[in-house]
Amino acid sequence: MWNKPSDSERIDAVTAWLDAADIAYDLYFHPASPTIELAKRHWRDDGSKHCKNLFFRNHKGNRHYLVCFDCDRTLSIHDLEARLHQGKLSFASPERMMRYLGLEPGSVSPFGLINDAEHHVHLFLDRNLLYCPSLSFHPNDCRATVVIARTEFERYLARVGNSYEYLDLYEE
Template sequence: MRGEAGLLADLAALAIPFEAHEHAAVFTVEESRRIDADIPGAHTKNLFLKDSGGAFWLVTVPAAARVDLKALPEAIGCKRVSFGKPEEMERLLGIAPGSVTPLAMIDAEPGSVAVVIDAGLAQAERMNVHPLRNTGTLGVAGADVLALLRHWGHKPVIAEIPVALPAG
């Protein structure tokens, strides 16, 4: 596992600018909202999913998005999805729930998890993601997150993520 030290080394080696913020541990989007107010840029949440064919997916979306899980498979090109188990996340990405981030793909075997980035985030000037732990936030350009994923041997999918409309 290369972990956070490997991540910081790759950011330096690829000359990718970022802004780091340390904060109290956050486990939910609700908890992170209190911290996000002080950090500029697009805030994210991540879904670790498994499709009915057994493939794993890491989907990064805007923090406020309510993803339509029924429509998602068609948008990203997979079968019906459900949430992956924490032990599968730990085995494949080396992280625990609450710390999920596309940057965890540094420790994922290429091809083991498909990574999907919301189209708007991919174009964001600044996308805020965890640095493999939920006590920090890194602000990185969406294009640079994609560059890191490709550097690590992954083929990120950029997709328009379907959102569920509020009830009522």
């Protein structure tokens, strides 16, 4: 059993924010898992939908997007560009990730929006997530997982204040 890591400032920031907003969640710790493949080894069988999170910028570099979807699905950037109607997309650099979300690669999650005081980042969520009773994300650190009811996640999104929308990210 893993104990809480001593260097857990990002996790503490997320849980403190959620606690202050009176948003219910569960948290558990595991070995560092910066990729979905590694994370799958440590996730609990709790019925939540584990999400993959990708951070993009537009061609001009003046808009940034966080895209969240079912971790068992794959997206091509070309298809994503067509669905999002935001022009040519590329993965945002680690510097941009730090500037706008306060995060490093491997720890991207919607909880990074707590660090986006200017609400610069727009969040795109796969519409299929609307049908999941609970969702799982890193709490801005790949050594833990937050499990949150979708209704509580909606409350989080309303409180954090960034623009967001659900849309079809892939063909069924």
